[in-house]
Amino acid sequence: MKLTRSEFQNYIHSYEQDEIFYRDLYFAEKEHPETFREYCQNLDREMIAQRKLYVPALRKEGWLPYLNEGTLFQDFTGDIMLSKHYRYTPAFAHEHEFFEIMCIYDGTVKTTIQGIPHTLQQGDVCIIPPHTRHSVSIFDDSIAINILVRTSAFQSTFFQTLTADSALSQFFTHVLYHKTEGNFLIFHTGNDKIVMKSVEKLFIEYLGHEKYSYTFLNSMLILFWAKLLRYHENDIESILTKETTGSSMTEILNYLNQNFQIASLSDTAAHFGYSSSHFSKLIKEGTGRTFLQIIRDIKLNQACRALRETTLSIPSICKLVGYETTEHFMRTFKKAYGMTPGEYRKTSSSLLEK
Structure with a gap:
């Protein structure tokens, strides 16, 4: 059942159990530093472990967690997750494998x-790419909403929707294929109600768990990015250095995402006016992967999506993503994911029923 906008606002501003724990912890240290150590020693350690709470005073060493995409999305079959950042959580540096x-x-x-x-002020939208160390501090009633997206989603569904010369396209190309650490992108949208209403709708759709919700979320996020670019492309803060070859590589990747079923090295090279050998080298230097690896990953990502979201037969999906034989598709899929397409679909269906 979907929340109304009023119900959502009550939900997002209400304090959850873990937030209350962290708020009590924060004020215990701030207002009574002389007894804070004793306060921590009297906390319920079993409860802290069960709820996976972070109490720096109870740790003997620093904490730099790395959040693996497979771990985060292991009980979730979609590409997008949303959550509220718990207020008063002790700030800790961390990295993750997803956007x-x-x-x-x-x-x-x-x-x-x-x-x-x-x-970051109200209305700011900060995009943090994989493998970027960061921390967040909220020690009042401020609200931050996190949208977590599988990296593979940018390499298939979302990436092809961005124009080659847009700021987002340049950014995603750089962090996905050049692997430069420390990049970020901040849109300063100010009091743009259109942007925040889009975030609200995304979160409400996510919480509703209605039929075809994953498809709705994908489409809504694409529309959200389009709104950011339409209204705030000139309100961007980033340390990204734009490279002269960025636009051409973006165009190539967009082309491959749109034509992956039939694209060949020679035909794609000819489309962009290169010889096959030079184009192959250009792809390798620009992305760190070969032409065939890129095409394979796009095909498999699309196959996974079809297995999760449709009832098409495996031979039909094989034909849809551009494999000539079902046997080749089955071998490639199992090598990449450690299971057959049928097993993947069964696992995804069982997770959806939970």
């Missing part, structure tokens, strides 16, 4: 990205 889009829904949030501090 994070942090939207400041209300108030002010402090974050540190690769050691550089930033103050």
Whole structure:
């Protein structure tokens, strides 16, 4: 059942159990530092472990967690997850394998990205790519909403929707294929109600768990990015250095995402005016992967999506994504994922029923 906008606003501003724990912990240290150590020693350690709470005073060493995509999405078959950042959580540096889009829904949030501090205001949208060390500090009633997206989603469904010369396209090309650490992108949207309403609708759709919700979320996120670019492409803060070859590589990747079923090295090279050998080298230098590896990954990502979201037969999916034989598709899929397409579909269906 979907929440109304009013119900959502009550939900997002209400304090959850873990937030209350962290708020009590914060004020115990701030207002009574002389007894804080004793306060921590009297906490319920079993409860802390069960709820996976972070209490720095109870840890003997620093904590730099790495959040693996497979672990986060293991009980989830879609590409997008949303959550509220728990207020008063002790700030801790961490990295993850997926994209994070942090939207400041209300108030002010402090974050540190690769050691550089930033103050994010209401309406700011901060995109943090994989393998980027960052931390978040919220010690008041401010609200930050996190949109977590599988990296593979950018390599298939979302990437092809971006125009080659857009700021987002340049950014995603750089962080996905050049692997430069420390990049980030911040859209300063101010009090743009259109942007925040889009975030609200995304979260409400996510919480509703209605039929075809994953497809709706994918489409809504694409529309969200389009709105950011239409209204705020000139309101961007980033340390990204734009390269002269960025646009051409973006165009190539867009082309491959749109024509992966039939694209060959020679035909694609000819389309862009290169010889096959030069084009092969250009692809390798620009992405770190071969032409065949890129095409394979796009095909498999599309196959996974079809297995999760449709009832098409495996031979039909094989034909849909451009494999000539079912046997070749089955071998390639099992080598990549450790299971057959049928097993993948069964696992995805069982997760949806939970």
